[in-house]
Amino acid sequence: MPRCPNPDSTSKLNHYTVMKFRDKLDNLSISDYQGLSSPGLTCYLNSVLQVLFMTEEFREAVKRDWSKSPTATIDFHLGELFHALEGDVAKTHNIIKALGIKDVFEQRDAAEYFEKILCRTNPNASEIFKGELNHKTTCLNCKMTNNSTNFFWVLPLSMGDSKSRSYSVLKGWSSFFQAQRVSKDNQMFCSGCNQKHDADIEYEMIHCPDVLTLLLKRFSFDYQQNRYVKLHCRVDVAQTLEVKHCRYDLYAVVHHFGDLMGGHYTADVKSFETGNWYCFNDNTVKCINEVYVKSGQNQIRSSTAYLLLYKMGKFEII
Incomplete structure (x- = not known):
């Protein structure tokens, strides 16, 4: 006569099977x-492209017209790449050639190639990254003011010197718009006074881009060592910024x-399709929600953050 299974042992067996299956799922590289x-060491380009x-x-604007663009243009190669990325791992060989990169083993800067691509892309696509600043200079002697406006793709934030141990993006952002006084050897020539005087210099945002890009200036010249060095200090990266009564969200x-x-670039991006954060590391992609989804915290601490991109929120802050 067959024996009836022990309910306790069956329960333990099912629990073990479920846990083993869950572990296998967790270890699968599905994204x-x-x-x-x-080819080569072009991670600086890969991170920007992702x-x-x-x-x-940007993706939708490029995709709308890429097939109609001449094959020699960057728009065509971007559209081709984006189309391929929607289904499988994509190759960057054509866009590398279009950008004039001849030595794929040479170390290059991601911020530089971010700007290069935007400068060579259809304005309908790149416009969302384009902002405008007013550069205001005020003579402290006669109070005469000079204004000049400039477009930008990226705003650089100074991180201090190589001895800095920590840096706050919120403080750096605020400092960028504070008036800076120049005096002594740095005095400005005033056309009203017809001579040099102390002056205040400040920036004002007169056009806020849909996507605000900040560059953390981690590479600076160390006068004691007489060479450029990288600042490895920890950075408190704000997940939201406010400017001109608008909210920007880190994405x-x-x-x-x-x-x-020598170094390596990766990109962490929040998907507008799934709402999840992903790490793009050349040919691998993985979900990293645990790094960015922290309830009640507006800042993420990082010792490697270099370029920060913020998308303008849907609602204004009053």
Whole structure:
């Protein structure tokens, strides 16, 4: 006569099977997005391309007209790449050639290539990254004011010197718009006084871009060492910023690992499709929600953050 199974042992067996199956699922390298297959050491380009692909308005604007663009233009190669990325791992060989990159093993700067791509992209697509600043100079002797306006893709934030141990993006952002006094050897020539005087210099945002890009100036010249060095200090990255009564929400971070002579770039991006955060590391992509989804915290601490991208919120702050 067959024996009836022990309910307790069956329960333990089922629990063990479920846990083992869960572990296997957790270890699978499945992602909602694809990586990039690229020659040499072009991670600086890969990180930027993934950020642009994951920027909804930019991706859609490029895709609308890419097939009609001449094959020699950057728009065509961007559209081709974005189309491929929607289904599988995509190759960057054509866009590398279009950008004139001849030595794929040479270390280059992600911020530089971010701007290069935007300068060569259809204005209908790149416009969302374009802001405008007013540069205001006030003579402290006659109070005469000079204004000049400039467009920008990226705003650089100074991080101090190599001895700094920590840096706050919120404080750096506020400092960028504070008036800076120049005096002594740095006095400005005033056309009203017809001579040099102390002056106040300040910036004012006169056009807020849909996507605000900040560059953390981690590479600076150390006069004691007489060479450029990288600042490895910890950075408190604000997840929201306010400017001109608008809220900006962090949605992408380009990281730089290593030092000035050699390093590696990756990009963390929040998907507008799934709402999840992903790390794009050349040909691999993985979900990293635990790094950015922290209830009640507006800041993420990082010692590798380099480029920060913020998307303008839907509602104004009153």
